[in-house]
Amino acid sequence: MTTTAAHTPHWADFLELRPEVRTSDGSIGELQMSLHKAVYQTVDVPYRKVEYYGDITEPTPNLVGFFSRVARRLGTEADAPALFHLDQGMGGGKSHALVGLYHMANSPADFFATELGQRVNQEAGHRAAVVDIEGAIVVTLTADYFSPGSTNEVFGPATNLFERFVWALVGGDMDRYQRYVAAGPNKGTLQQALTEGGRPVLILLDELMDYVLALSDVAHIGTMPSEKAFLNALMDACDDVPRVAFVVVMIRSELDERGYPPQALDFRDYVAARLVRNGQTVPVTEAQDFSAIIRRRLFELPDGELPIRDLARRYVAAAEQAWRDKVFEKLGPNRGLSGFEDRTSASYPFHPELMRLVREEWAQVSGFQRVRSTVAIFARTALHWVTEHKAGRWAPPLIGVGDIPLTVALEQLLSSGLLLGNERAIQGYRAVASTDITSTDGGTGRAVVVDAALRHDGVTIAQPAPAVRMATALLCYSIVGRPQGRRGATKAELLAAIYGPAGAGVAFPAADEVFNKLTGDEGLGALEVTTPTNAPARWHLSIKQTLRMYFTAAMALVPLDARGELVWREARRLASKGTFDELVLVDRPADGRAPLDKVFEGVDSAENRLVLLDPRRWTLLNGKDSASRDDITSLLGLGDQPLRVDNAASCVVACVNTQRRDIALKRAAEVLAWREVIKQLTDDTEDELRDARSKHDDAVGKLRRDIERAYQHYAYLVRAGDLYVEFKRFDDDSRTALNGGHLWTALVEAGRATLPAALSAGYLAALLEGFDRALTPREVVQAFYKNPSFPLVTSTDEIRRVLFELLATGWELVDADGNSLSITGPGQISINSISQSLRRRIAKPSPTPKPVAQPAGPVVPGPDGGGGDRGGATLFGGDEDGADPAPPDPTPPQPSGPKVYKRYRVELANRSITGADTRDQAWQLLKELAKVIDSANPADHQLLSLNLTLVTAEGEQGQIEGKAQALGAQVRVEDDDF
Structure with missing residues (x-):
């Protein structure tokens, strides 16, 4: 990415960082200048050189003014203050100023050649024409580098402030040193020492309180009065002797973060009072100088504008x-x-x-x-x-x-x-x-x-x-x-x-x-x-560990799986079956590779079902929802891998929208985070606990609203020519697929379900006319659950009502012998009967029997969402092309030429008939066999082989034994431990 537009210059192209900034990775070495290192050169610091010091020092007004006053005091006979006190806090530029004063007095020619020196010389000469400080003596007392009562190599035999001052003043001349020390730290001795050389004298006393802190120790506290007396005499002497300047660094007590014992504080107060009386307190830098100082310290001086x-x-x-x-x-x-x-x-x-x-x-x-x-x-x-x-x-x-x-x-x-x-x-x-x-x-x-x-x-x-x-x-x-x-x-x-x-x-x-x-x-x-x-x-x-901070920390720790689990748990709680008979909840399988027949086990049943899918696995409309669509299609008995289901037509599937699910997952994380916050709060934070609970309840309400909005999608089986799965969605946030009532209303609007008392006898008659034979009441009822051509009804009582209305409009119920039954009310209709049939009312048969038209073949239940073999006319699914079945020609075709006989073998081994559906299918098979070999049927049948095994409770075998023996069959009855 470019920094700005092509024509725009950038400051980094104009300002070059100083080498020490680049080489030190931005730390620029020592930020605090050390007077001791610059003067005694115990370490090779760059600012020991006058040129470098002048290069990095911004000539701010305060600094120039301070240096010029010191220069006038040292270099002229003009009346100028002799005593200066630097009392700013740490980082105020005091040590930086002391190093500059040392360079000015020790190397005046080099110093006045710098930009800072030129400004100082100009300012000092404004009031005094000639400023001459050549040959000046610089007495440097770095009090943070020596201790009371001890000697070091810098100050020879000296052990206190007076002796160190004398040693530095005489330049290590032992004879003069001993003479002045012997005279004692009085004002007269100090005046003589300052004037004897006939040269300007600059005294720099840095970090005085470091020395005083050590002086207040019990081992040295007895020498503190003499140290006070020396400083008092020195300040008076400097004020009296021309061309002598004394600069003291002692931070104001309110700016010094270090604590001091009472004796040290008393020492500071004593010295501070005399500094105020005899000298000037000088601010080296001011706030407005920051920008210029920093720019000068970090960057090379630019060549152009x-x-x-x-x-x-x-x-x-x-x-x-x-x-x-x-x-x-x-x-x-x-x-x-x-x-x-x-x-x-x-x-x-x-x-x-x-x-x-x-x-x-x-x-x-x-x-x-x-x-x-x-x-x-x-x-x-x-x-x-x-x-x-x-x-x-x-x-x-x-x-x-x-x-x-x-x-x-x-x-x-x-x-x-x-x-x-x-x-x-x-x-x-x-x-x-x-x-x-x-x-x-x-x-x-x-x-x-x-x-x-x-x-x-x-x-x-x-x-x-x-x-x-x-x-x-x-x-x-x-x-x-x-x-x-x-x-x-x-x-x-x-x-x-x-x-x-x-x-x-x-x-x-x-x-x-x-x-x-x-x-x-x-x-x-x-x-x-x-x-x-x-x-x-x-x-x-x-x-402060606020509620928001507790919440933020808890949010970062909410597991992803916990969010989905909470969404699914709340979805199950919010779901209602409404008009449906049953609400079926399908969890995400623990094994993602589990076969679908195991995942959807127990979903198929002869009831109107609202099937709710776990949002952690099934979502729609994310651009990658093919897996969810395939699973739903298979559940409804279609697709590339259809499941074997009998009642797909009465199954409606509710699924979540992907994008809205993600919103709900985020909201679930908030709920879980607030629950964790509530656990962390204690009873002594009653107000915060109350606020946290309020926020939790608010988040739960929003979560439930977001989950309801997320469940937009639903799917069901329809027949419009072909059999297919219809995927629909709610675009109105006031309706949700979690609500069975909302879904039933949508199905009614789509013509796929009926309202109570809204199914008409004429509509059912039109549906029944499409079949090639009369249906039993049980078959009619099952059609409403198996056949997508039939609408979903609110109850079986609704079917009873419509069947009774049919009987009043040209239909009749007949028993197995074809006798019409007298029905006086809906309650008398046995809707589970498989021995009765519903048909158009016909006139009584004439004495001369007529041939009975036979169906093209037996009806064999199949897996196509309604249970029909797609090879021919079916009860619940239509023919292979999806068209509704048409009645056969009542006159069977006459064969031409010699007859061809075929042997039809049906093998059914150990098929359980404990279920109502399978028992009904077995009955349909036997019923069809009975119709085929009916004595009234002139069909050309030749041989019959029958191998029948019925395992039933003793006494419930009916007259099977007697009728079989009458036909010449051998009957064996055996005990069974089934």
Whole structure:
């Protein structure tokens, strides 16, 4: 990805990182300068060289003014202050200033050749024409490098401050040293020592309180009064002797994070009072210097003019009206588009808002180490983006609040002193940053997930990770309290964090989508929002274990299988059979390779069934639903692998929609997460427990609604010429396939079912006319469950009613002998009878018998959804072509030529007839045999062989034995242990 448009220059092309930044992986070595190392060169630090020091030091007004006052004191006879006190907190530039003063006094020619030196010389000479400090003596007392009562190689035999001062002043001249020491640390001795050489003297006392802390130890506490007296005398002497300057570094007590015993505190108060009385307290840096100092410290000085004007113009040009109204007008003074160019000139390549945050908010935190911390953070940040730009990847046109790369600079941010002493907060924000925003490898984190979701949804933004940038900005705004006791950031501040200039701009709707996703339910887990009165809402990242954080952590641990299990459990609970006779639940098999006849075992029955499929296996309309469609088709007795079913016509299958199932699965994860949160909360968090239960109940309600909406699809068997499976869906969210009433209504609308008392006798008569023989009442009833040409009815009483109506409109029920039965009410109809037949009423037969037309062949039950052999006319399924059966020609064809005889053998071995259906099929076979060999039938039959075995309860064999013996058959009766 390119950084910006082709014509747009990037700051990384104009500013070159200093070698120490590149070679140290952004750590730039030692951020804190050490006066001891620079003077005594115990370590080869680069700033021991005047040229390097001048190169990296920004000549800020405060620094130039301070150096010029010291230069006038040392180099002229003008009346100028002699005593200077540096009291800023850590990172305030004190040691940096001391090193510069040492270079100015020790190597004046080299120092005044630098940019800083020229500014100092110009400022000092403004009030004094000649500034001459050649040959000055520099007394360097680095109090953090020596201990009371001990000697070291730097200060010879000296063991206290007075002796070390004298040793450094006389340059190790033992005779002079012993003479002054013998005279004692009084004002007169010190004045004599300072004037004897006739040269300017600069005294640098660094980290005094480190020495005082050691001095307060019981072993040295007795020498503390004499040390106080020496410093008091030295300050008075310096003030009296011309061309002598004394600079003391002693941090103010409220800015020093170290604790001191009472004796040390008393020492500091004693010295501080005299510093105030006799000298000046000097601020070396100010907040407005941060930008210039950091840029000077990190980057080489540019050769030409920076492209600030063009960049600022493009930033302003990209602000469409929505950005102006909803973001920049709401940021407040000196933060919008007005004056943006001037602010950018002072902060480039950093965004003015980032430098404002550091200068006006972070720098107010007492523990924040100001310039030193800022350099540490920004060194890593600058190196990261320079590397990205050089590699041809996206880099921000200005480094803003959201551009601190947490993958490489998080520890620098947390250790900057913003959270000084609060280890729990440091650990908390470290966890929040890695979990909610981005991991150290950039691969995980909730903001990373949001960015992936935005790309998937087609949200176009000219930057690769807008959600991570916005979340990083929120962390930076959240890490410390903000002015007026506020926390976090407003929406306008977060949107501004991802705003870009023309050529790399961001459409406001896209930025708004990033914000909505990041702050929504799927966004940051540690997010909290507050809505002040008469003020915009504010969002912040909290390290308090809030309900949202409990919930976020629990969500990450919800197993995928548990989500599907909960959806299926709730679906079963919500399902109702309604008008159907039975609700059949089909679970996902534990073995995914189990055969379908095992998966759907028990589904087939002679009832109207609503079959509910487990959403963990069966879904429709995901573009890859062929497996689910094939399974449903097989269940209904069709397809490439049809199951052997007898009552497919009365089976309706309900299935879930894939996309809506995924929504329900996400909602199920929320329910499970809240259940885990409730387990973690204790009784002493009653309010949180109540809120968690409320949120859980709300999530359950939404889950059930989503499950009902997800079950859109249903399928059933129809005949419209051919036999096929009709797949239908509900597009109205008020209806669901989980509700048997909704489904029955849809079947009625499709003409596939009837309402109570709505089936007409004429309609049933038309259906019965299609068969080539009279049906028994049982066969008629079964047709409503086996034959898709028949509609689903609400009950068998409905069939009784219609049959009774038929008897009043030209139909009759006859017994096995053809005698018409007298039926006076629906209750008298034996709907399970297989010995009666329903037929059109016919006149009484004439005395002369007439031939009876025979069917083309026996009806053999088959597996095609209604139980008919597709080779001929069937009772429940029609013929092979799917057409309804037509009655045969009543006159049988006469054979021509010699007769051909065939032997028909039917073998049926040990077929169970305990079931009503199979017993009925056996009866149909025997009934057909009886009709074929009826004595009234003139058919040319020749031989009959019959091998019949009936295993039945003793006494229930009827007259089989007697009638068989009358025909000449041999009968054997045997005991059976069946």
